[in-house]
Amino acid sequence: MSNHYHLVLHVNTASVESWSDEEIAQRWTTLYKVPLQVSRWLSGELKSTAEINKTLELIDEWRECLQDISWFMRNLNEYVAREANKEEGCTGRFWEGRFKPQALLGEKALLSCMAYVDLNPVRAAMVQSLEESEFTSVYERIHSMACKDDESKGEVR
Structure with a gap:
């Protein structure tokens, strides 16, 4: 996004x-x-x-x-913020607010959340289809499956 x-x-x-x-x-x-x-x-x-x-x-x-999501997010966000600020040539706050964790208690909640995340670029009109949504896990899943299908048929991508 x-x-x-x-x-x-x-x-x-x-x-x-x-x-x-x-x-x-x-x-x-x-x-x-x-x-x-x-x-x-x-x-x-x-x-x-x-x-x-x-x-x-x-x-x-x-x-x-190493098993704390807050610690992980703090480190990930700091890295992303530093890289973005360096790219933009600016300093200061990068993120508007703290991350918002949501516990997924059960398979149904997990699948619903994963569908929400996968469909987010399409819903935001950034892409027309999941196959076009680069930098997402669904893109990787689709394209790795396509590569495996090609390999099984002896095709080279």
Whole structure:
């Protein structure tokens, strides 16, 4: 959309909870600078129980962040805002307000929401059909299916 976007997210808390402390630290540090203490912990250099416990507390905080939609949205929106402001050569607030989460409690609600999101560009008259709605998941689903059909027929796109 020209002034907003829609996401349908699933937070797999069981998966995040199953990750080891090392995996949490490695995932976090692919996004952010590695604190020296964590770097030393990962390489097995920390010997003090107090330092190790403090590091594990930090990793527990990271585990919570990695499954928090508000944290995810704050980071995503900050990135999008910085890129848009850089592209436009301006500074200041980019987003009008905070995101509005809606829990989808059941398959019917999930499917309704996904249909709303998929149809939004057509409803807003930005495109004539779902096949034309680039940068959407429905576009990807349609075109990946078309590519698979072509491949199964031996055609090259």
